[in-house]
Structure formats: structure tokens, C-alpha cells
Amino acid sequence: MDPTDAQxxxxxxxxxFEANYVRIARAVARVVGDYARAEEIAVEAFWKLWRxxxxxxxxxxxxxxRTALRLGLNDLRDRxxxxxxxxxxxxxxxxxxxxxxxxxxxxxxxxxxxxxALEPRDAELLLLRHQGFRYDELAxxxxxxxxxxxxxxxxxxxxxxxxxxxxxxxx
Amino acid sequence: MERNKRDxxxxxxxxIASLDATGEWRPDAVRAWAVLRRRDRAVRVRxxxxxxxxxxxxxxxxxxxxxxxxRACANPLGCADDQAKPxxxxxxxxxxxxxxxxxxxxxxxVYSDYQCPSCAAAFTxxxxxxxxxxxxxxxxxxxxxxxxxxPQHQYAKLAARYVNAAGRLGYYDAAVAHIFKxxxxxxxxxxxxxxxxxxxxxxxxxxxxQMVQNDKTLDExxxxxxxxxxQDNINQTPTMVILENGTRHVVAPIPAYPLLKSYIDDxxxx
Numbered sequence: 113m114d115p116t117d118a119q120x121x122x123x124x125x126x127x128x129f130e131a132n133y134v135r136i137a138r139a140v141a142r143v144v145g146d147y148a149r150a151e152e153i154a155v156e157a158f159w160k161l162w163r164x165x166x167x168x169x170x171x172x173x174x175x176x177x178r179t180a181l182r183l184g185l186n187d188l189r190d191r192x193x194x195x196x197x198x199x200x201x202x203x204x205x206x207x208x209x210x211x212x213x214x215x216x217x218x219x220x221x222x223x224x225x226x227x228x229a230l231e232p233r234d235a236e237l238l239l240l241r242h243q244g245f246r247y248d249e250l251a252x253x254x255x256x257x258x259x260x261x262x263x264x265x266x267x268x269x270x271x272x273x274x275x276x277x278x279x280x281x282x283x
Numbered sequence: 284m285e286r287n288k289r290d291x292x293x294x295x296x297x298x299i300a301s302l303d304a305t306g307e308w309r310p311d312a313v314r315a316w317a318v319l320r321r322r323d324r325a326v327r328v329r330x331x332x333x334x335x336x337x338x339x340x341x342x343x344x345x346x347x348x349x350x351x352x353x354r355a356c357a358n359p360l361g362c363a364d365d366q367a368k369p370x371x372x373x374x375x376x377x378x379x380x381x382x383x384x385x386x387x388x389x390x391x392x393v394y395s396d397y398q399c400p401s402c403a404a405a406f407t408x409x410x411x412x413x414x415x416x417x418x419x420x421x422x423x424x425x426x427x428x429x430x431x432x433x434p435q436h437q438y439a440k441l442a443a444r445y446v447n448a449a450g451r452l453g454y455y456d457a458a459v460a461h462i463f464k465x466x467x468x469x470x471x472x473x474x475x476x477x478x479x480x481x482x483x484x485x486x487x488x489x490x491x492x493q494m495v496q497n498d499k500t501l502d503e504x505x506x507x508x509x510x511x512x513x514q515d516n517i518n519q520t521p522t523m524v525i526l527e528n529g530t531r532h533v534v535a536p537i538p539a540y541p542l543l544k545s546y547i548d549d550x551x552x553x
Binding site: 126129130133137145147150151155158219220224239242265 | 308
């Protein structure tokens with residue numbers, strides 16, 4: 113694509129796409145549990161980047177991750193509301209026994225349900241942190257001061273555990 | 284306290300790690316890029332429509348205004364605005380190698396080399412015109428022509444440059460057809476320019492030559508196709524890649540039309 117009318121900076125959109133698309137689609141797939149939907153959401157995130165010149169720059173990957181995960185979480189919440197989540201979410205990986213397969217699937221469903229119930233920023237922080245983002249990268253991605261990331265992350269973890277235990281109890 | 288925080292972080296992370304079950308799944312970046320390009324084109328077309336409408340209104344206003352005013356130009360050789368307008372880069376087409384509906388269930392990509400006799404046969408009176416007639420023009424299938432000039436063909440890359448330059452100005456189909464049709468003529472001496480000039484108007488031909496000489500993106504476009512071809516493990520031309528539901532089915536050599544037709548029909552029925 114010719115970026116001339118969408119962005120005045122020398123930001124290389126295609127390079128950014130090539131460097132990040134696969135990782136972002138896989139990150140979204142973890143959230144939504146549906147590969148086709150994950151690709152649609154990843155494309156949507158890149159489309160938003162294309163239409164948002166102010167996001168072009170060195171923080172574009174962080175912006176993309178955050179946008180894609182937010183879209184994925186929104187998708188998850190929509191499915192929760194429509195009560196279709198149970199039958200649509202996730203694809204089971206190959207596991208040795210049906211019991212293990214069921215347990216793994218159940219765990220994923222539970223985690224997704226908890227993430228969908230959290231504040232968007234909390235869920236994004238947990239997913240981005242798990243994705244390997246450093247504190248400074250997290251701060252850039254969610255647009256907060258780096259000094260407050262530790263506190264926000266700890267709060268997000270507490271909120272996750274609280275919600276998990278509220279729904280599923282102590283195990 | 285610190286240990287509690289670590290325990291909490293580990294507990295949360297171990298649960299989120301349960302989502303790491305994407306295995307060997309590899310997202311289709313090529314298809315995603317194509318989707319983004321289609322969206323971008325759609326926006327540009329809409330924008331161009333508005334620009335065109337605005338330009339038409341402005342032009343009409345200017346004509347009305349000009350009819351009421353004497354021309355300021357007194358030069359008997361003509362005024363500057365009577366001369367050829369400089370070429371506007373924004374008028375270049377980008378999707379000239381694609382035909383058919385963007386949302387088609389099946390996309391057929393064909394890698395070709397302009398100096399390859401089998402490609403010439405396929406494109407002039409062989410299987411490609413049949414596909415275009417029965418599937419692309421009827422809106423069932425999307426078609427993308429990709430360049431895959433083989434190293435043993437001296438003029439294949441130059442031919443691709445000329446054809447793509449002509450394509451950017453809106454003469455792609457005519458250029459492809461004529462270059463394949465006259466392959467046995469230009470492959471002797473590389474007289475591709477002469478052949479392209481037969482299907483591109485003189486004014487546009489000047490721009491074609493400028494692009495062929497100076498525009499490196501023409502080579503980048505070919506290189507991009509070759510890189511994609513390498514991913515598809517292309518080792519001959521013509522090669523067909525049929526995309527259906529995110530899967531790329533490489534078809535080489537291209538079978539006889541009845542067999543290919545039954546294969547495409549099966550994919551469309553899925």
C-alpha cells in the first residue's frame with residue numbers, strides 16, 4: 113500500500129506488518145480461542161493503525177498489541193453476552209487423554225471468562241506482561257507513567273485472582 | 284510481602300499460560316495483507332469518487348467563469364495550460380493485476396514468466412482466458428497475476444517491468460496479451476518497448492518508459508511476487524495457486540481445463 117496520503121512520517125507500515133502480524137494474531141488467538149476470528153481481529157488492529165497516523169512510530173508494536181488485545185477482549189465479552197461462548201470458544205490442543213483435554217479446555221474457558229470480566233486495562237496488562245512486555249513497554253502500550261506500572265500490574269493480578277476465586281472458588 | 288506478590292504473579296501467570304495452546308498454527312500474513320490492501324483500495328475509490336465529484340463541480344464552475352472572461356494568454360504558440368499536464372503519481376493504479384470480486388470464495392493466483400512459451404500458450408488461447416470467462420467475469424473467482432521471471436530468460440524481467448508500468452496506467456490486460464502474443468518476436472532482440480508501444484498510447488508510453496528506467500518499485504513488485512513464489516515452492520511456470528478458506532493449494536503443472544474446472548467447482552461448493 114502507498115502510505116503517502118495516510119502518514120507523513122517515514123514509518124514503514126509494511127515492515128511493521130511483516131514484523132508483527134503473526135505474533136499479534138497468535139496473541140489474539142490465545143484470548144479469543146478461534147483462529148479465524150483471531151486473524152480478523154489482527155487485521156482490524158492493523159487497519160486501525162493504518163488509519164491512525166499518530167500511532168505510527170517506534171511504539172507502534174505496543175499500540176498494535178494493545179489495540180488487538182482490546183478488540184479480542186471486546187469480542188470475548190460480546191460472546192459472553194450472547195451466551196455462545198461455551199460452544200464457540202477455543203480449540204482443544206492434542207492431549208494424550210480425553211480427561212486431560214477436557215481439563216485443559218476447561219482451564220482456558222475459565223481464564224477467558226475471568227479476563228472478559230476484568231477492567232479492559234487490567235486484562236490488557238496481564239496479557240501483555242505474559243506476552244513478554246517489559247515495564248517500560250507496558251507503560252508505552254497502555255499510556256501510563258512507567259513508575260506506576262508495577263502498582264497497576266499488581267492490582268490487575270489481584271483483580272484477576274479475586275474474580276477467578278469469586279467465580280470458581282478455591283482449588 | 285514480596286514473596287506474596289511473587290506468588291500472586293506466578294499464580295496469575297500460570298493461569299494465563301493455559302491459553303498458550305496455539306501450537307503450530309501459523310496465521311496467514313499474505314491473506315491478511317491482501318485484506319488490508321483491498322480495504323485501502325475501497326477507501327481510495329470512495330475518496331476518488333468524492334474528489335471526482337468535487338473536481339467536476341469545480342470544472343463546471345470554471346467553464347462558466349471562463350466563458351464570461353477573455354483569455355489572458357497572448358502567446359501565439361500557446362499558453363502553458365495548453366501544454367501536456369505533468370504526470371500525476373496519484374493516478375497510478377495499484378491493483379491492476381487483480382480481477383474479480385475482492386470477497387470471492389476462491390482466489391486463483393498464476394505465476395508466469397513473459398518469456399516462457401507455456402505461459403504464452405496458457406495466456407493467449409489456453410486455460411487462462413477460459414478461467415477469466417467462466418469464473419472471473421462471472422464474479423465467482425478472484426484472479427491475481429503474479430510475476431515469476433526465470434533466471435534463464437534474458438528479457439523476462441524487463442518484460443515484467445514494461446507490462447507492470449503499462450498496468451499502472453491502465454493498460455495491463457492489453458500489455459499482457461500483446462507481450463505474450465508477440466513473445467517469439469521480442470525474445471530475439473529484447474524489443475519489448477516496440478511491442479508495448481503498439482498497445483499503449485504515445486503520451487502514456489512516455490510515462491511507461493520513465494517508469495521502466497527510473498522506478499525501482501517495479502522491481503520490488505516482482506521481487507515480492509518471487510518471494511511469495513518461493514514460499515509456495517514454485518519451480519516452474521506457469522504455476523497456479525488456488526486460495527480457498529485460507530489454504531494455498533499449489534497446482535503445477537496446470538492440468539487440462541476440464542479437470543481444473545471440476546476442482547474449482549468443488550472448492551466453490553464447499
